[in-house]
Amino acid sequence: MSTSLSLVVAAVDDTVPGVRSVRLVRPDGGTLPGFTPGSHVLVTCGPPGTSAVANAYSLTGDSVAPRAYTISVLRLDAGRGGSRWVHALATGDRVEVTSPRSAFPPVLAARRHLLVAGGIGVTPILSHLRSAVRWGRDVEVLYAHRPGAAAHLEDLRDLAGDALTCLTDRTALGDHLERRLADQPVGTHLYTCGPAGFMDTVTLAARRLGWPDERIHVEHFGVDDLDPGESFEAVLRASGRTVPVPSGTSLLDALEGAGLSVPNLCRQGVCGECRVRVAAGTPLHRDLVLSDAEKAAADTLLCCVSRAADDRLELDL
Amino acid sequence: MTTQPSVDRALVTGFPFPFPTDRYRYTTNVEPAPRVVGTPAGQWGASVVDVDGEYHRELVERAAVLERDPSRYAVLDHMAPACWDTMLTLMRELAATYPDVMSLDGDGPSYVWTNRLLDVEQPFTYARPSTLPDEPLRYVAGQVQEDLVLLDQRDGDLWGDAGLVTFAADWSFGFDVGMSFLEIHGPVPRLRETGVITRAREFIMRLQPGAPYRRTNWTLTIGRQLDVSTERYPEWGPDRPRILTVDDTTFGREVHLRTEVQHLVRLEESGAVLFLIRTYLLPFEELARVEPWRATTAAVLADLPDDIADYKGVAGYRDRAVTWLHARTP
Numbered sequence: 001m002s003t004s005l006s007l008v009v010a011a012v013d014d015t016v017p018g019v020r021s022v023r024l025v026r027p028d029g030g031t032l033p034g035f036t037p038g039s040h041v042l043v044t045c046g047p048p049g050t051s052a053v054a055n056a057y058s059l060t061g062d063s064v065a066p067r068a069y070t071i072s073v074l075r076l077d078a079g080r081g082g083s084r085w086v087h088a089l090a091t092g093d094r095v096e097v098t099s100p101r102s103a104f105p106p107v108l109a110a111r112r113h114l115l116v117a118g119g120i121g122v123t124p125i126l127s128h129l130r131s132a133v134r135w136g137r138d139v140e141v142l143y144a145h146r147p148g149a150a151a152h153l154e155d156l157r158d159l160a161g162d163a164l165t166c167l168t169d170r171t172a173l174g175d176h177l178e179r180r181l182a183d184q185p186v187g188t189h190l191y192t193c194g195p196a197g198f199m200d201t202v203t204l205a206a207r208r209l210g211w212p213d214e215r216i217h218v219e220h221f222g223v224d225d226l227d228p229g230e231s232f233e234a235v236l237r238a239s240g241r242t243v244p245v246p247s248g249t250s251l252l253d254a255l256e257g258a259g260l261s262v263p264n265l266c267r268q269g270v271c272g273e274c275r276v277r278v279a280a281g282t283p284l285h286r287d288l289v290l291s292d293a294e295k296a297a298a299d300t301l302l303c304c305v306s307r308a309a310d311d312r313l314e315l316d317l
Numbered sequence: 318m319t320t321q322p323s324v325d326r327a328l329v330t331g332f333p334f335p336f337p338t339d340r341y342r343y344t345t346n347v348e349p350a351p352r353v354v355g356t357p358a359g360q361w362g363a364s365v366v367d368v369d370g371e372y373h374r375e376l377v378e379r380a381a382v383l384e385r386d387p388s389r390y391a392v393l394d395h396m397a398p399a400c401w402d403t404m405l406t407l408m409r410e411l412a413a414t415y416p417d418v419m420s421l422d423g424d425g426p427s428y429v430w431t432n433r434l435l436d437v438e439q440p441f442t443y444a445r446p447s448t449l450p451d452e453p454l455r456y457v458a459g460q461v462q463e464d465l466v467l468l469d470q471r472d473g474d475l476w477g478d479a480g481l482v483t484f485a486a487d488w489s490f491g492f493d494v495g496m497s498f499l500e501i502h503g504p505v506p507r508l509r510e511t512g513v514i515t516r517a518r519e520f521i522m523r524l525q526p527g528a529p530y531r532r533t534n535w536t537l538t539i540g541r542q543l544d545v546s547t548e549r550y551p552e553w554g555p556d557r558p559r560i561l562t563v564d565d566t567t568f569g570r571e572v573h574l575r576t577e578v579q580h581l582v583r584l585e586e587s588g589a590v591l592f593l594i595r596t597y598l599l600p601f602e603e604l605a606r607v608e609p610w611r612a613t614t615a616a617v618l619a620d621l622p623d624d625i626a627d628y629k630g631v632a633g634y635r636d637r638a639v640t641w642l643h644a645r646t647p
Contacts, residue, residue, distance in 0.1 A: 003527060031424045033527055034585035064405075064443060064586050065425030099527055105588040107471045109395040109478075131586075134444060135398050214472045272523060 003099045005032070005041075009089050010068060019120060019151045020087050021060070021072040024095055032066045035059055037131040038104030038124040038191070038219065041069060042267070044096040045082035054267065055082035058123035058193075058219070059100060060152065062130060069097065072151050074120040104191070104219040106131060111187030112138040114180065116202050118194020119145055124219050125193055126152050129159045139163055142180060144173045144198065177202065181209050193219035220269075220288060229284070232308035236260075236317045237279050251303040251313075260317060262303060269305035276301065277316035282309040325370050329607070330359030332599045335535040335576045339616035343507055343625075345516045350531035350580055357609045364414040365529055365580050366407060366461050367595055372434060375462045375484075375543065382483040382544050383455075388491035389483050389546075390455055396479035399467050399589035400454035401444055406584055406591065407457050432460055454481055461593075463580075466490070468498065468590040470522055475590065477501050484543035484596045486536050486575060487630055492547065506624040521590055524583040531580045536629045537638065538575040541598055557633050568641055569602035572634070574614060601638070605645040615642035 007024040014020050026032060040056040057071035073086040089095065104124050106113060113132055117125040122143060132139035141156060141164045156164050165180075167173040181190070190211060192202040199218050206216050234243045234251060245254040252274055255262050264274035269287030283301035294300065307313075334356050354362045361367075383389055392400055405421075408430050412421040418433040426443040437460075441448040449456055458465055458481040466480035475498040482490035493501045498518050499509075508514040524530065538545055539556040560571060580593040605611045618631070619639045626632040 035526070036586060036588035067424070099525075100585075101525060102588055105470075108398065108469055108587060108589070109393075109471055131398075 005097050005099060007069065007095050007097055009091050009093045009095060011091060012089060016151045017149055018075050019072055019149075020075070020089075021070060021151070022086060022089060022095075024069045024071070024097065025067065029067070032069060033099055034065055035063050035100035035127075036102035036105045037063055037127040038106065039063070039100040039102045039127070040104075040124070041071070041097040041100050043071065043082070043086070045085040053080045053082045053085075055080075055086075057086075058104075058127065060123050060126045060155075063127055064134075069100075072120065072123050074151075104193070104217060106137075106191070107189045107217075110137075110189040110215075112140070112185055112189070114140050114142070114184055114188055114190045116142045116177070116190065116192040116194075117144065118192070118198035118202075119149075120151060121192070121194030121198065121219065122150075122152050122156070123193070125191065126155055126159075128191060129156065133159050140180065141165070142167065142173075142177065144168070144194070174201075174205075177205055178209070181206050181211065189215045189217060191217045191219075229307045230311075232311050232313060234308075235280075235312065235314045237314055238317060245307070250305065251301075251307060255303060255317070262317075264304055267304045269302050272302065274302055274304045276303050278313060279316050280314035281312050283307070283313065284309040327370050328597070329599065329603050331361050331367075331369060332356070332358060332597055333361040333533060333576045333578050334358075334610055334613075335533040335574075336613045336617050339613055340620050341535075341617045341625075342622075343505070343511065343513050345513050345520065347517070347520060347530045347532045347581070350529045356607075358607045361578070362531075364410070365531075365582065365593070366410045366414060366463060367578070368411075368415060368434070368462065372462060376435075376459060378543060379458065379483045383481075386491075386548060388548070390458075390481045391491060391494040392452070392454060392479040393469075393495060396467055396469060396587075396589070398444075399469065399584060399587035399591075400452065400479060402584040402587040402589065403465065403467060403591050404453040404457040405443065406582060407461055411460065430460075435460070454479060462595060464594040464596070466592040466594070468521070468592060470588060470590065473522075474498060475518060475521060478589075480592075482546075482594070484594070485546040486538065486577070486596070487545055487547060487550075489547040504628070506628050521581055524581055524590060526583045526585045529580050529582045531578060534577045534579060536575050537631045537634075538573045538598060539571050541573060541600070543596055543598070557630065560634050561637060565641060565644070566602075568637065569605065570600055572601045572638060572641075573598040574601070574604055601641065605642060608647060611642055611645055615639055618642070 008027050009022055010025040011023040012020055040058045042054045042056055045053045045055055057073060059069050060072055061068060061070040073083050075087050076083045106128050115125045115128055129139060129141060141160045143156060144167045147168045165176060167176055190206055192199050203216050203218060229247055231247045232245050234245055243254050243258045245251050252262055252264055262274055272289040278299050278301055283298055284307045285295045285301060286305040287302040289302055351364050352362055353360050408421045411419045420431045422429045428441055430439045464482040464484050466477055466482060468475040469478040477493050477496055480490050499514060502508055502514050539560050542553060545553050576597045578595045582591040584591055604614060618635050626635050
């Protein structure tokens with residue numbers, strides 16, 4: 001299970017409009033667990049002990065024996081409230097985070113690393129870049145951002161130097177991306193993070209140019225949530241109880257709200273911990289864990305992201 | 318009349334007896350670590366790295382094996398970060414487990430490693446090879462009794478891309494290096510069909526830092542020999558027919574139950590998986606003095622299917638072993 005860390009806000013930085021960087025430290029100032037580049041923590045976006053929204057934020061700082069965890073959060077006024085909460089934090093506030101979890105690591109054996117960031121998706125790319133520089137890896141960075149709204153631009157420049165290209169114009173981005181994707185040595189791995197549409201553009205262009213899927217890495221935790229989904233009812237076979245799952249509430253959240261304890265870690269459909277057995281009904285799979293065959297068998301689902309295809313799902317719980 | 322014990326008592330009281338029941342089959346027998354397990358003789362399992370009375374002897378033996386056969390150590394180029402990660406992780410484990418004699422001072426990138434058992438005080442800077450007297454994986458293998466294998470995770474698979482293994486039980490690290498997890502386990506009977514090995518692989522690929530797991534494995538070894546690698550088969554292979562010809566006293570002194578306590582640790586920075594193999598040997602004459610161990614071992618060996626017995630190299634003398642153990646029923 002993931003361990004919870006109780007940290008303190010040591011500094012906030014609002015230099016870039018709409019983006020807040022927060023530096024979190026241990027209350028005793030000690031070293032925090034190291035992490036694999038591209039890792040995120042789940043931040044409980046509310047006072048400790050309340051059932052607040054938990055958001056995944058990539059760690060942007062040094063990954064070996066870190067003295068602080070730093071995150072950068074884009075304010076989304078239409079979101080679930082997590083980013084607004086982060087933007088209201090003050091120095092000295094307590095923040096609960098999970099220990100870092102890795103779901104977007106660099107491939108150690110890659111011959112070259114092409115890092116493509118869109119907007120606030122720069123955060124995991126930055127930690128990839130730090131690691132590439134530490135270990136002398138061959139690296140190139142493309143950073144697409146709106147004019148005047150580039151988080152971590154100085155960090156990228158300091159680390160990447162000439163290997164960084166910034167693009168603020170959509171057409172220029174498309175052209176440059178095509179050119180750079182077409183001109184990489186065999187064995188290059190591509191990593192992209194940004195809004196879903198941006199990552200789709202990058203991966204489609206790469207596939208069209210013949211990049212194999214194993215060399216294309218997408219940070220699924222990006223900035224967009226899954227769509228809220230239709231409401232349905234979950235029937236618990238053991239007790240016969242019916243738990244309503246409204247649109248916008250995950251099955252896992254609904255089960256926990258009904259007092260059930262379901263093992264879980266990532267709550268993003270990546271780790272596979274919250275798999276539950278389906279007794280009747282058709283699951284709507286939205287996870288990244290189950291194989292096509294397992295999904296077709298329709299006898300389990302990952303309740304953190306997956307839902308019901310119809311209005312009712314019976315669970316072996 | 319009492320007979321003189323052939324091994325240090327601590328090797329009996331700390332022995333990780335590998336059989337929970339009278340029947341042994343391959344399973345995905347992983348559990349969170351560390352966790353203390355009580356046994357009829359004592360206990361084991363309190364830490365991820367284990368230093369015992371054999372520490373100096375085993376480290377001298379490891380150095381001798383490496384000197385004679387450098388192929389026991391291999392690191393593919395891309396694994397350098399994982400080797401530094403391994404060294405730092407193991408030094409932290411050792412310092413946390415044995416604070417009276419070991420410490421790691423500094424909070425990076427500069428550290429000082431102290432190991433009073435070896436009279437070592439070594440300053441170093443993380444990721445700077447010139448600051449260490451040896452490559453990091455080989456250096457840290459000189460501080461622990463465990464064999465070390467590093468698994469790189471890529472393309473939805475695990476690859477044995479680095480390691481230092483001097484105490485292999487009838488396998489060859491030098492042969493396996495660079496292979497995938499399934500290829501490494503290819504020779505083991507039943508693993509593929511039962512799904513044990515693919516489940517183990519899926520499990521390992523989901524390991525997270527800070528949450529180590531462990532499992533045990535076992536075999537029988539003739540003589541108190543740690544290095545029974547494939548490379549030295551010409552030396553130890555003839556022991557198997559020979560053991561059928563010795564008298565009962567010699568049989569009990571020479572045949573050992575060999576337990577491997579294997580830890581799986583996800584490394585923080587590199588994301589590689591560190592697989593630690595710690596080998597414990599207990600001669601049958603000592604094993605037979607602990608009645609539940611004698612009875613269970615006899616039952617397991619009697620029940621063991623031929624293909625597993627064959628793979629473990631005990632097919633030729635397991636009947637003798639069962640008879641020997643039965644004869645010592647109190």
